[in-house]
Amino acid sequence: MIKLISAIIVFMFLVTSCKKDDVTPPATQYLQVDVIPTYTNGGAMKMNLDSVYTTPEGHQVKFTDVKFYTSTLKNESINLLQSSLFDYRETGGIMLRTSGDYTKFANLQGFIGVDSVLNHSDPSAFPNESPLNISNAGPMHWGWNPGYIFMNIEGKVDTIPDGINNLDHSFSFHIGTDLYRRDFSFTNLNWLKISDSERKLNLKLDLWKFLHNPISSIDLKSEFLTHTASGQQPLTEKVISNFQQSLQPY
Amino acid sequence: MKYALYIFILLGVFLACRKDKVGYKATPYILDIPSHFPDMIIPSDNPMTAEGVELGRFLFYEKKLSGDNSMNCATCHMPQNSFSDPNQYSTGIDGIQGNRQSMALINMGWENFFFWDGGKTTLEKQILEPVINPIEMHESWKNAVKKLDQDMAYRNMFFRAFGEGGIDSTKAAKAIAQFIRTLISGQSKFDVMYKYENSMPLTAAEQSIFQTIDVEEWAGYDIFKSLDGADCFHCHNGPLMRVKKFSNNGLLPNAFNDLGRAHVTNNPEDNYKFKVPTLRNIALTAPYMHDGRFANLDEVIEHYSSGIHMSSTIDPLIEFGSQGGVQLDAQEKYLLKKFLLTLTDNNFVNNPKFKDPH
Numbered sequence: 136m137i138k139l140i141s142a143i144i145v146f147m148f149l150v151t152s153c154k155k156d157d158v159t160p161p162a163t164q165y166l167q168v169d170v171i172p173t174y175t176n177g178g179a180m181k182m183n184l185d186s187v188y189t190t191p192e193g194h195q196v197k198f199t200d201v202k203f204y205t206s207t208l209k210n211e212s213i214n215l216l217q218s219s220l221f222d223y224r225e226t227g228g229i230m231l232r233t234s235g236d237y238t239k240f241a242n243l244q245g246f247i248g249v250d251s252v253l254n255h256s257d258p259s260a261f262p263n264e265s266p267l268n269i270s271n272a273g274p275m276h277w278g279w280n281p282g283y284i285f286m287n288i289e290g291k292v293d294t295i296p297d298g299i300n301n302l303d304h305s306f307s308f309h310i311g312t313d314l315y316r317r318d319f320s321f322t323n324l325n326w327l328k329i330s331d332s333e334r335k336l337n338l339k340l341d342l343w344k345f346l347h348n349p350i351s352s353i354d355l356k357s358e359f360l361t362h363t364a365s366g367q368q369p370l371t372e373k374v375i376s377n378f379q380q381s382l383q384p385y
Numbered sequence: 386m387k388y389a390l391y392i393f394i395l396l397g398v399f400l401a402c403r404k405d406k407v408g409y410k411a412t413p414y415i416l417d418i419p420s421h422f423p424d425m426i427i428p429s430d431n432p433m434t435a436e437g438v439e440l441g442r443f444l445f446y447e448k449k450l451s452g453d454n455s456m457n458c459a460t461c462h463m464p465q466n467s468f469s470d471p472n473q474y475s476t477g478i479d480g481i482q483g484n485r486q487s488m489a490l491i492n493m494g495w496e497n498f499f500f501w502d503g504g505k506t507t508l509e510k511q512i513l514e515p516v517i518n519p520i521e522m523h524e525s526w527k528n529a530v531k532k533l534d535q536d537m538a539y540r541n542m543f544f545r546a547f548g549e550g551g552i553d554s555t556k557a558a559k560a561i562a563q564f565i566r567t568l569i570s571g572q573s574k575f576d577v578m579y580k581y582e583n584s585m586p587l588t589a590a591e592q593s594i595f596q597t598i599d600v601e602e603w604a605g606y607d608i609f610k611s612l613d614g615a616d617c618f619h620c621h622n623g624p625l626m627r628v629k630k631f632s633n634n635g636l637l638p639n640a641f642n643d644l645g646r647a648h649v650t651n652n653p654e655d656n657y658k659f660k661v662p663t664l665r666n667i668a669l670t671a672p673y674m675h676d677g678r679f680a681n682l683d684e685v686i687e688h689y690s691s692g693i694h695m696s697s698t699i700d701p702l703i704e705f706g707s708q709g710g711v712q713l714d715a716q717e718k719y720l721l722k723k724f725l726l727t728l729t730d731n732n733f734v735n736n737p738k739f740k741d742p743h
Contacts, residue, residue: 185654199701257585259423259624270423270495274619274628279582279610289701305701360704362612 248285419571441564486677605724
């Protein structure tokens with residue numbers, strides 16, 4: 136009898152053993168970083184793609200694309216994320232979303248651009264969900280040795296004083312190559328509570344400051360194009376350093 | 386009593402890990418993806434199977450899918466033209482012409498939107514369309530399915546592909562989608578150039594192709610991607626030779642005033658934007674653009690060189706638009722075309738697995 140009972144117990148145990156557990160796992164904490172591009176002197180108003188703004192010189196200007204990579208995001212020895220791709224048109228204001236504990240990231244360091252080892256790896260070999268995978272990078276990878284475009288700002292401007300505001304001039308700034316990778320280091324960050332399991336950090340991308348930086352302003356009339364090619368160093372340098380100064384915690 | 390114990394235990398083991406009951410189990414199909422390509426994301430409700438792909442191939446070339454049994458997908462997507470149509474506009478079974486050029490079906494498994502305006506977002510959905518389109522195959526799926534159902538061979542093929550009896554349009558679309566996902570092109574000279582430039586190892590076969598790439602082809606590639614050359618790479622780039630976007634590349638609006646992407650989004654900012662097509666096998670897919678307005682590559686090159694039409698939605702990456710184009714000289718045009726010809730993949734066009742099985 137005892138044998139039979141123990142057999143039944145073993146039987147019951149085995150039958151249930153391959154069932155899934157329905158224990159609730161500990162709630163994951165999510166961290167999201169948003170970037171809010173602005174274009175007003177002082178930088179209080181959000182910039183929308185395709186909307187027309189006016190430069191201090193009185194030209195009409197509109198932005199059609201704002202994208203950039205960050206990589207090796209960490210606080211000293213604590214890693215947050217390998218890379219992120221901000222694409223204003225595709226994903227709106229979200230720069231990254233990942234699991235993590237905000238108390239560990241009161242400070243945040245990383246690169247604007249892609250770490251040089253990652254920058255020269257096979258862009259098809261990253262995991263499918265990685266922003267560095269060529270499927271997600273798309274036009275942000277050059278397709279040959281320079282690797283990724285770290286920062287891409289495109290738009291149109293009316294620099295011809297013909298009285299017609301038809302925004303008939305394009306500008307495009309494509310900065311890449313290891314030499315132009317820049318770093319950032321933000322301190323005393325204010326992670327806003329969205330819910331018990333979610334915190335958010337807002338960064339500001341001040342495009343007014345980017346174009347009209349008081350000591351190194353970009354004159355769209357003559358400085359409208361760089362692909363980081365040889366011969367374009369002065370503008371390339373100016374664009375990436377202005378960009379670096381324009382990205383700050385909100 | 387002793388035996389009861391063992392029987393119980395055996396029964397327990399058996400019941401515990403038992404799989405669900407299935408009918409015919411189709412054979413998983415392993416795609417042959419070139420090493421320098423990203424993964425292809427296969428929808429979880431339509432896994433690739435050998436039987437599914439084979440059925441899809443039969444259906445792709447099946448004229449019963451059209452109203453008068455005269456037309457199949459290949460009528461407008463011909464294998465020798467890299468699955469596009471040499472006619473400017475394709476003509477449907479009722480003799481009515483569409484107003485868009487047929488698109489080459491290459492590496493479709495990596496696309497996220499279909500048609501020149503991106504109006505469909507999955508291959509499975511896209512495929513339902515040409516059959517019922519009155520200016521294409523003009524047949525109801527109900528009728529098409531009835532015709533297939535009368536054919537014992539199809540009843541068997543559907544059973545093997547889906548593990549259950551019954552034919553319907555969803556299954557037909559799934560099978561055709563599976564076949565189309567196998568139409569992978571990644572063995573052109575350009576692929577070897579791409580791998581070389583990205584420091585990826587070349588196989589022995591690729592090494593020997595590498596030896597055949599001449600200085601003019603390399604020079605053409607330089608022009609293709611350089612800012613003071615043709616400046617093409619912003620939109621036609623990467624292993625798939627296209628970027629995922631809709632763009633206005635400076636064509637004059639045509640007689641139909643086709644608004645392209647704006648048809649789908651109703652956003653005037655999208656006026657005259659069209660899906661950026663791949664340049665793979667481009668030498669085989671004339672005529673060119675959404676309305677087939679250019680008969681050959683020379684006309685395309687002339688467009689980008691001096692024929693750009695400015696408008697408020699033109700892509701800023703047509704960077705020399707305000708001066709009419711990139712202004713290539715005769716030698717540069719010649720070299721650029723030499724490069725475009727390196728994108729031809731003869732293994733793809735001649736692949737017996739892609740041909741008509743009927």
